[in-house]
Amino acid sequence: MLQKMIWAGSNLSSYEMAQESMQKLAEQPISARRIRRQVETIGQARVSEIEHQVESLKTMTFQERRSGSSAVEAPKLAVVMMDGGRYQRRNHFGQENLPEENTRHKHWRESKVGCLLSMESAIHSSDPCEQIPDGFVHASAVREIAKIAEKQGPEEAFPGETVEAIKAEASGHCADHKPPELLARDVIASGKSSDVFGWQLESRARQLNFPSAPRQAFVADGAKTNWRIQREHFPNATPIADLIHALSYAWSAAQAVGGGVYSTWAQAIWQGDVKQVIAELASHPAMPQVTTPDSVSIER
Numbered sequence: 001m002l003q004k005m006i007w008a009g010s011n012l013s014s015y016e017m018a019q020e021s022m023q024k025l026a027e028q029p030i031s032a033r034r035i036r037r038q039v040e041t042i043g044q045a046r047v048s049e050i051e052h053q054v055e056s057l058k059t060m061t062f063q064e065r066r067s068g069s070s071a072v073e074a075p076k077l078a079v080v081m082m083d084g085g086r087y088q089r090r091n092h093f094g095q096e097n098l099p100e101e102n103t104r105h106k107h108w109r110e111s112k113v114g115c116l117l118s119m120e121s122a123i124h125s126s127d128p129c130e131q132i133p134d135g136f137v138h139a140s141a142v143r144e145i146a147k148i149a150e151k152q153g154p155e156e157a158f159p160g161e162t163v164e165a166i167k168a169e170a171s172g173h174c175a176d177h178k179p180p181e182l183l184a185r186d187v188i189a190s191g192k193s194s195d196v197f198g199w200q201l202e203s204r205a206r207q208l209n210f211p212s213a214p215r216q217a218f219v220a221d222g223a224k225t226n227w228r229i230q231r232e233h234f235p236n237a238t239p240i241a242d243l244i245h246a247l248s249y250a251w252s253a254a255q256a257v258g259g260g261v262y263s264t265w266a267q268a269i270w271q272g273d274v275k276q277v278i279a280e281l282a283s284h285p286a287m288p289q290v291t292t293p294d295s296v297s298i299e300r
Contacts (some may be wrong), residue, residue, distance in 0.1 A: 118183045
């Protein structure tokens with residue numbers, strides 16, 4: 001019965017709905033307040049467990065942190081992905097007289113989410129898919145993927161293109177190339193600071209024995225926080241910038257300098273020649289000063 005209460009309180013949209021579900025499905029008159037107390041108790045126990053694991057990780061030497069866990073077989077390809085977002089939360093269930101720091105920005109909070117993927121894929125001596133799929137080159141398609149609302153220039157083709165169709169076209173672009181196979185996925189999310197989340201993400205990755213994987217990758221967008229976490233907690237992973245973010249910024253920059261260079265830049269980004277794009281941007285009089293970042297690959 002406790003498992004049913006916890007599931008209902010954690011997965012349904014409100015404790016009142018959890019109460020109604022317990023009555024309808026489990027035929028038990030359990031109040032919303034009681035369900036909330038149980039969820040908070042179990043939730044706090046999980047949080048304490050994570051905090052204990054993080055503190056244990058902090059006491060390890062650098063070599064121990066990079067050795068992984070022998071209790072789990074390491075994946076052939078370990079991929080860590082992370083991003084930040086925003087979410088709305090209830091203001092402490094109507095509690096009053098809270099300290100100022102608890103009432104400031106009381107509805108909108110920042111979340112951090114990490115995705116840990118155990119994968120396997122073929123290893124190639126050269127790029128098995130050198131040419132970028134047409135769906136990623138066409139400006140209207142990139143506009144849709146990047147959620148660029150303002151339309152600039154006439155629609156030329158792909159009038160009804162969808163994100164799903166673009167992905168399908170891209171996946172079938174190279175017949176001889178098989179994308180990585182996903183074997184297992186683990187997700188961790190937190191409302192804590194990025195410093196705390198970095199340790200949480202590393203702790204979970206170590207439990208999954210990601211540090212022992214022969215190939216490791218860290219995928220994120222261009223936010224500096226993401227790459228600081230990569231350097232501090234996943235230094236052995238190949239840093240990879242998300243392709244769609246890179247293309248969307250290249251598309252916007254191309255509009256500023258004339259638009260015709262986008263297809264060239266997209267092909268260069270696809271092939272990992274990011275420095276070429278940055279150099280051309282830096283030399284263009286219409287663009288502000290551009291600095292070359294640390295070496296980061298492009299995820300596709």
